[in-house]
Amino acid sequence: MVDYRTVKSVAVLEVNNPPVNALSYNVRQGLQDGIERANKDKEIKSIIIIGKGRTYPAGADISEFSKPHKGPNLIEVGLGIESSRKPVISAIHGTCLGGGLEIALFSHYRIALESAKVGFPEVALGLLPGAHGTQRLPRVAGMAFAMEIITSGRHVSAREALQHGILDKLVKGNLLSESLDFAASLPFSVPHNRRLRNVPAKGAENADRIFEVALNKVKQKQNGFIAPINCLKAVKAALLPYEEGAKIERELFMELLTSGQAKAQQYVFFAERAATRWYVSNEKNQKKCSAVPVKTTGVIGAGTMGSGIVVTLLRAGLPVILVEQDSQNLERGVNMIKGILQGSVNLKRMTSQQMNKCLQQLTPAQSLDSLHNVDLVIEAVFENLKLKEEIFGKLDEICKQQTILCSNTSTLDIDKIARATKRPDKVIGTHFFAPAFVMPLLENVYGTKTSGETIATVMNLGKTIRKIPVLVKTCHGFVANRMLARYQTEASFLLEEGCLPHEYDQVMEEFGFPMGAFKVGDLSGLDIGYRIRQELAKANGYTVTTDTRYIQGERFSSLADKLYELGRLGRKTGKGWYKYDRPGAKEAFVDPDVTDIILKHCKDAGIIRRKISTQEIVERSMYSSINEGFRCLEDGVASKPEDIDVIWLHGFGFPRYRGGPMYYASTIGLAEVYDRICYYHKTFPESSYWVPSDLLRKLATSGRNIPMSDWSTAATVNKSRL
Ligand SMILES: CCCCCCCC/C=C\C/C=C/C(=O)SCCNC(=O)CCNC(=O)[C@H](O)C(C)(C)COP(=O)(O)OP(=O)(O)OC[C@H]1O[C@@H](n2cnc3c(N)ncnc32)[C@H](O)[C@@H]1OP(=O)(O)O
Numbered sequence: 001m002v003d004y005r006t007v008k009s010v011a012v013l014e015v016n017n018p019p020v021n022a023l024s025y026n027v028r029q030g031l032q033d034g035i036e037r038a039n040k041d042k043e044i045k046s047i048i049i050i051g052k053g054r055t056y057p058a059g060a061d062i063s064e065f066s067k068p069h070k071g072p073n074l075i076e077v078g079l080g081i082e083s084s085r086k087p088v089i090s091a092i093h094g095t096c097l098g099g100g101l102e103i104a105l106f107s108h109y110r111i112a113l114e115s116a117k118v119g120f121p122e123v124a125l126g127l128l129p130g131a132h133g134t135q136r137l138p139r140v141a142g143m144a145f146a147m148e149i150i151t152s153g154r155h156v157s158a159r160e161a162l163q164h165g166i167l168d169k170l171v172k173g174n175l176l177s178e179s180l181d182f183a184a185s186l187p188f189s190v191p192h193n194r195r196l197r198n199v200p201a202k203g204a205e206n207a208d209r210i211f212e213v214a215l216n217k218v219k220q221k222q223n224g225f226i227a228p229i230n231c232l233k234a235v236k237a238a239l240l241p242y243e244e245g246a247k248i249e250r251e252l253f254m255e256l257l258t259s260g261q262a263k264a265q266q267y268v269f270f271a272e273r274a275a276t277r278w279y280v281s282n283e284k285n286q287k288k289c290s291a292v293p294v295k296t297t298g299v300i301g302a303g304t305m306g307s308g309i310v311v312t313l314l315r316a317g318l319p320v321i322l323v324e325q326d327s328q329n330l331e332r333g334v335n336m337i338k339g340i341l342q343g344s345v346n347l348k349r350m351t352s353q354q355m356n357k358c359l360q361q362l363t364p365a366q367s368l369d370s371l372h373n374v375d376l377v378i379e380a381v382f383e384n385l386k387l388k389e390e391i392f393g394k395l396d397e398i399c400k401q402q403t404i405l406c407s408n409t410s411t412l413d414i415d416k417i418a419r420a421t422k423r424p425d426k427v428i429g430t431h432f433f434a435p436a437f438v439m440p441l442l443e444n445v446y447g448t449k450t451s452g453e454t455i456a457t458v459m460n461l462g463k464t465i466r467k468i469p470v471l472v473k474t475c476h477g478f479v480a481n482r483m484l485a486r487y488q489t490e491a492s493f494l495l496e497e498g499c500l501p502h503e504y505d506q507v508m509e510e511f512g513f514p515m516g517a518f519k520v521g522d523l524s525g526l527d528i529g530y531r532i533r534q535e536l537a538k539a540n541g542y543t544v545t546t547d548t549r550y551i552q553g554e555r556f557s558s559l560a561d562k563l564y565e566l567g568r569l570g571r572k573t574g575k576g577w578y579k580y581d582r583p584g585a586k587e588a589f590v591d592p593d594v595t596d597i598i599l600k601h602c603k604d605a606g607i608i609r610r611k612i613s614t615q616e617i618v619e620r621s622m623y624s625s626i627n628e629g630f631r632c633l634e635d636g637v638a639s640k641p642e643d644i645d646v647i648w649l650h651g652f653g654f655p656r657y658r659g660g661p662m663y664y665a666s667t668i669g670l671a672e673v674y675d676r677i678c679y680y681h682k683t684f685p686e687s688s689y690w691v692p693s694d695l696l697r698k699l700a701t702s703g704r705n706i707p708m709s710d711w712s713t714a715a716t717v718n719k720s721r722l
Pocket residue numbers: 019020022058059060061062063073074075095097098099100121122125127128129130131253270273274
C-alpha cells in the first residue's frame with residue numbers, strides 16, 4: 001500500500017491504493033513505518049510522500065468510518081510526520097483532499113503540479129477535517145479562507161492554494177524529479193516554522209467578526225446541517241494554543257462522527273456512485289453494453305423544459321438543432337436560452353466568449369426534417385401521448401437508422417411511445433427535472449424493447465452533460481413522479497383535514513426540504529398539475545371537476561383545481577397557494593383569501609377540520625411515498641433503494657443529511673414504518689396507496705434487520721428465506 005524506495009539520499013514513500021489512494025488502514029500503517037524507517041536510516045536526508053497513479057491521497061477511506069478502527073489513526077500518522085527530524089515533502093498531483101491534505105499539512109513542505117486540486121470536502125460527508133486540518137489550515141491560509149474552504153468543501157486549484165500559502169511551489173512536468181530537486185535544496189534539519197503547530201493562526205484580529213459572518217452564511221445556505229457549524233467552531237479554536245484547539249477539534253469531530261447526519265451523508269456518497277451503475281439483465285448491463293458516440297443532438301419543443309434541455313446540451317459542448325413549428329414560440333425559446341446563458345455570464349459561471357461559442361452551436365429550425373442526420377433527439381413537447389406518438393412516428397421516418405429517440409415525458413409509458421416507431425430498441429425516456437439547466441437529476445427510463453446500447457448511451461450522455469443519471473423501468477410516473485404523486489396527494493388531503501399551506505410547508509421545510517409542496521406548486525405553476533389531471537381523466541374516460549370528491553372510488557381533493565379556475569396559477573400570476581407582491585416575485589405571503597377558499601371547500605364537502613400534528617404531516621407525506629418506493633422495488637421499476645434515494649435527493653431536494661426516503665425509512669426502522677402505514681391504511685381506506693407494499697411487509701415482519709443492500713433481492717425471494 002505504501003512502497004518505500006530510496007533515490008540517492010531521499011526516501012520516497014509512494015502511496016499505492018487505487019483508485020484514489022484513500023488513506024486506508026494499510027496506507028496509514030505504511031506511512032508511519034516509512035517515516036520511522038527513513039528517520040533511522042543515516043543515509044537518508046529527506047523524505048517525499050507521493051501518490052502512485054492518478055492522485056495524491058484523496059482522503060480517508062470513507063468505507064472505514066462505519067467499521068471498527070484498526071491500526072494507527074490519521075492524527076498519529078500525521079504527528080509522526082511532523083516530528084520527523086528529516087524534512088518531509090508532500091508531492092501533490094490529482095486531488096489532495098480531506099485526510100490527504102491533512103497529511104500534506106503535517107508535512108514540512110508542499111510542492112504540487114499546476115493541475116492539482118486541494119480541499120477539505122469532509123463537510124459533505126457530515127464531518128470536519130478531524131486530523132488537525134481545522135487547526136493547520138488557518139495557520140497557513142488565515143481564518144477567513146480556512147472557514148470558507150472547510151465549510152464549502154470546494155476543491156481549490158493549485159494556483160489559488162499557492163496564493164494562500166497552502167502550497168510552497170508549483171511545478172510542471174515530472175513531479176517526482178521536481179520534488180527530488182526541491183529536496184536537494186532544503187536544509188538537513190526542519191526549521192521551527194515549518195512545523196505548523198509552532199505558527200499562530202493568521203487573521204486572529206478579526207476572528208470574531210469572520211466567525212459571525214461565516215456562521216450566518218452557513219445557517220442560510222446549509223440550514224439543518226450540523227457539520228458546517230462544527231467546522232466553524234473548530235476553526236475558531238485554532239486561535240487557542242495548539243493542543244487545546246486540537247482537543248476541541250476532536251470533541252467536535254466525535255460529535256459529528258457519531259451523528260445520524262454523518263452516517264446519512266456517507267451513505268449518500270456511495271449511493272450517488274452506485275446509482276450510475278446499471279443492470280437490467282444478464283445481457284443488458286453496464287459491463288456488457290457500450291454507448292454509441294453522440295456528437296450531434298436535436299431537441300423538439302422550445303418551451304421551458306425544451307429550452308432548459310438545450311442549455312444543458314450546449315453547455316456540455318454539444319451542437320443542438322432546436323425544432324419548434326410555431327415561429328413565435330421558437331423565437332421565445334431562443335430568447336429564453338440566450339437569457340439563461342447570459343444569466344450564467346452575469347453570475348461569472350461562464351465567460352461571454354463561452355456563451356457565444358454555445359450559441360454558435362445552436363440551430364433553430366421549424367421542421368422535423370432538419371433532424372434527419374442527428375445522433376440523438378430529445379422530444380420535450382406537451383405531455384400528451386397522442387402528440388408524442390405522432391412525433392415519434394415522424395422521427396422514425398425522418399431520422400437516420402442509428403438515431404436514438406428520447407422522450408422527456410415525466411409520466412407516459414415508453415413502450416407505447418416506442419410502438420409508434422419501427423425502432424423500439426432505440427427509444428428511451430430521458431426525464432429532466434425543472435429547471436432542466438439547474439436540477440442535477442436525469443431519470444432515464446427504459447422500455448421493454450430498449451436495447452442495452454441505447455441505455456448505455458443515455459447513461460453516458462447524463463455524465464457528459466454533468467447530470468446524475470439514474471436508470472428506471474417504464475411505468476406510469478416512473479419512480480420520481482409515481483412517488484411524488486403520493487406525497488402531493490397527502491399534502492392536499494392534509495389541507496382538507498386541517499392544515500393551511502404555510503403550516504404544511506413550514507413542517508416540511510423544517511424536515512429539510514428547501515420548499516414545502518405548496519411553494520413548489522406555486523413555482524411550477526398550478527396549470528401544470530391541472531392539465532395533467534385533465535389529460536389523465538381524458539385518457540381513462542372519466543371527468544374531473546371542482547366538485548369531484550372521488551375518482552373511481554379513490555378519494556380526490558379538488559382544491560388545487562379550484563385555485564386554478566380562479567386564475568391563481570402560482571408565482572407567474574402573483575397568486576397561487578400564496579400571494580406575491582407582483583407576478584413573478586419570489587417571496588410568498590400567506591393569503592387570507594386562500595384560507596377562505598379552503599374553509600369553504602371543507603364546509604361544502606362536510607369535512608370537519610382538526611389540528612394536525614407535525615408528526616402526522618411528516619409521516620403521511622413521507623410514509624406514503626416510502627410505501628410507493630417499496631412498490632417500485634417490488635415491481636423492478638427501481639432496481640435498488642439507492643436509485644430511489646438519489647432521485648429524491650437530486651430531483652426534489654430531499655435533505656442530504658437524512659440520506660433519502662428509503663435510507664430515512666431504514667433509520668426509523670421498517671417495523672415502525674410498516675406499523676404506521678398499516679394504521680394509515682385503516683384510517684384512510686379510500687386511498688388504496690396506503691395498502692402496505694408486500695415487500696415492505698416481508699422485510700418488516702422478517703424479525704431481522706435486513707440491510708438495504710438486500711432489499712431488492714428480498715423482492716424476489718419468498719418470506720421463508722428471509
Ligand atoms: C479516537 C478517535 C481518533 C480519530 C482520529 C482520526 C480523526 C480524523 C479522521 C479522518 C479525517 C479525514 C476525513 C476524510 O478524509 S473524509 C474523505 C475526504 N475525501 C473525500 O471526500 C473525497 C471523496 N472522493 C471524491 O470526491 C472523488 O472520488 C474524487 C474527486 C477523489 C475522484 O472523483 P472521480 O474521478 O469522479 O472518481 P469517483 O468519485 O467515481 O471515485 C472512484 C472510486 O473511488 C471510491 N472513492 C473515492 N474516494 C473515496 C474515499 N475517500 N474513500 C473510499 N472510497 C473512495 C469511489 O467510491 C469510487 O468507487 P467505485 O464507485 O466503486 O468505483
